[in-house]
Amino acid sequence: MIRYELAGPDLSEVRFAISPLNELTLSLRSLRDPGRFPLHLPWTRSVASADLDREALLALTNDRLWIPDFLNPRPRTPLSRLEDELEVVAATPPDRLRADLDAVHFDGGPPEVLSGRPQEVLRRVVAALRGYWDTCFEPHWQRMRAVLEADIVHRGRTIVHSGMAAMFADISPRVALADDLLTIQLVTSKVDYRRTTAGDGLTLVPTLFTRNPSTPISPEEPPVMFYPARGLGTLWTTDRPQAPRALQDLIGATRSGLLTLLEAPASSTELAVRLGVTTTAVNQHLRAMRAAGLLTSARHGRSVLYLRSDLGDRFIHATT
Structure with missing residues (x-):
């Protein structure tokens, strides 16, 4: 259970953002196990034969479909640019890189492709993600972004008409706001912490590649929640x-x-x-x-x- 104490009497620190990098890295789940994401099958079939560094890309997740936290940095602006987000990834400190990879590959360590010198690993990861974006995402990004933006507009209307608590309740049964305490029940039940959003705010990021809300697994990370966007069923039809x-x-x-x-x-x-x-x-x-x-x-x-x-x-x- 994650608990965020929302700062400010009007909850003004809650903001929305769209992250191209977030979509790119979370989509690795669909690439690794298409059967768990049936609504994306038209897309996964279309990219099945793409020329990608699949060894590096698939090593960035595991059988539980976990993604290292350094690949999902909190968006710095409401409409982040992929180039800016990849620069953040490229600047990941070596200790952070190793800790996040070890957390994902906890049952034997990272695959060989991710076991070299940190700078070399980061260069290959960034290059693999860049190639993945150019080949599989950029042709569809305008449509993907439209669905994400429509979700944010819907959330904003819900806040205006029904309030912040109703907006959070509409996201998922796993999310609830009572007074100024937001609780998020993760699928990974072993993760449990509480922290305030004071000074950092809370960023809400809709995504097309998750079925449940998720947050960073470390209380040291800035408060952010990724959640499933509305309208996914219309994306590829x-x-x-x-x-x-x-x-x-x-x-x-x-x-x-x-x-x-x-x-x-x-x-x-x-x-x-x-x-x-x-x-x-x-x-x-x-x-x-x-x-x-x-x-x-x-x-x-x-x-x-x-x-x-x-x-x-x-x-x-x-x-x-």
Whole structure:
């Protein structure tokens, strides 16, 4: 059990962030054991034959799918850049590197590929991760990021409408906030500590490659919680939602499909992939529907996320 004492009467130190490195390293679980992540099978099949340093990449996890803490540094900004995060990894102190690798490979020590001089190990790890990103992640990152950003927008709306405790409860049954104490029940039950977030704050990082919330296993690490993002089921699928026939006749198949999908926030890029049309066409429809009051929009980072308005909700319900 991890317990974070949240500092500040308005919980203003709780912040959200997206980490490309976090997604990259946690995805090694899916690469190692695809059967545990069935929703990612379209992606894992597509990268199965990629030219990667698989020996180094797969050595960074174990049969329990643990990842060394030095590969998941707390994001320094809400929208971190992979290059900046890899620089942090490359600067990992030798003692920290050895301790984190030993913690993962506790039953016999790190594999040979991770047993050399620390600087050589780090160079190979960073190069392997860079190649993995370029080949397997960069072509899909815009879509992945859109799902992560939509999750953060959803969490923000929950906080506004229902409060911070409701937002945490919505993340997982393993997470609960009572007064100013946040408790996180890890799958690894042997980890147990309590610490304050005063001076550090608490960073919440949505991820597409975990099924349960997780935190650093050491109380010396800055407070951070990785949690499963909403919308994973839509990530690799192309949808043509069945909108009510009356709605299709009234505003057309594409716009009725958009209105049906936008029950949850999404970007134009994500919507284009799911509907199988161009982003340019989707943007034209979204602008017209927003101007008509059927949609609302909010900017997060470099993306604009759209959501059905109250009028859009009534429009949908009136045609069913």
